[in-house]
Amino acid sequence: MKGKHQGVQKRLLEINPRALYMPCACQSLNLTLCDMPKSCSKAITFFGVVQRIYILFSSSTKRWQVLLDNVPNLTVKSLCNTRWEIRIKSVQAIRYQAPQLRKALLELQRTSSDDPKTKSDAKSLVAALGTFEF
Numbered sequence: 001m002k003g004k005h006q007g008v009q010k011r012l013l014e015i016n017p018r019a020l021y022m023p024c025a026c027q028s029l030n031l032t033l034c035d036m037p038k039s040c041s042k043a044i045t046f047f048g049v050v051q052r053i054y055i056l057f058s059s060s061t062k063r064w065q066v067l068l069d070n071v072p073n074l075t076v077k078s079l080c081n082t083r084w085e086i087r088i089k090s091v092q093a094i095r096y097q098a099p100q101l102r103k104a105l106l107e108l109q110r111t112s113s114d115d116p117k118t119k120s121d122a123k124s125l126v127a128a129l130g131t132f133e134f
Contacts, residue, residue, distance in 0.1 A: 037087075042133065047079060049128045050090055053101070054078050056108075056121050063108060063118070070104035071097050094129075102129050 012019045037043035054076045057067045067075065074093035094101055109122035128134055 046134065047087070049125065049134065050076075050094060051079050052121065053094065053105075053125055054090065056118070056125065057104075060118075063112075066108050066111070067101075067104050070107065071100045073097065076101075098129060102126060105129070 009021045012021075037047055057063045057076060058078070071093065074097060076093045077090040079087055079090050105122045105126045109119055109126060112118040112122065
């Protein structure tokens, strides 16, 4: 957008050469915050686990009900690539209700005997939640 040679800034300057380009500090900060977790391997792993938890529960209404039965207040949310505050909301459910979320994953692991993938995913996520680094 801000490119002097090919972006919107160039097109506006063609129409009005006296137009002044002013970068938005909030947008620049938001882009920095969104790109920051991609530069640290531990952050990549952490947000990957957060997204896997959301995908596991949201892909089935039966699994979502198990989540709601065990995690009463906040629900897990999908990560957003463009808005940092959405990532905060997706982490809040895990941060404030980790024992309840772990209990829901254990129940999912125990009750999903007919679906080996769900059982395996729940087991690996329980292990991930139990690590000190997470």
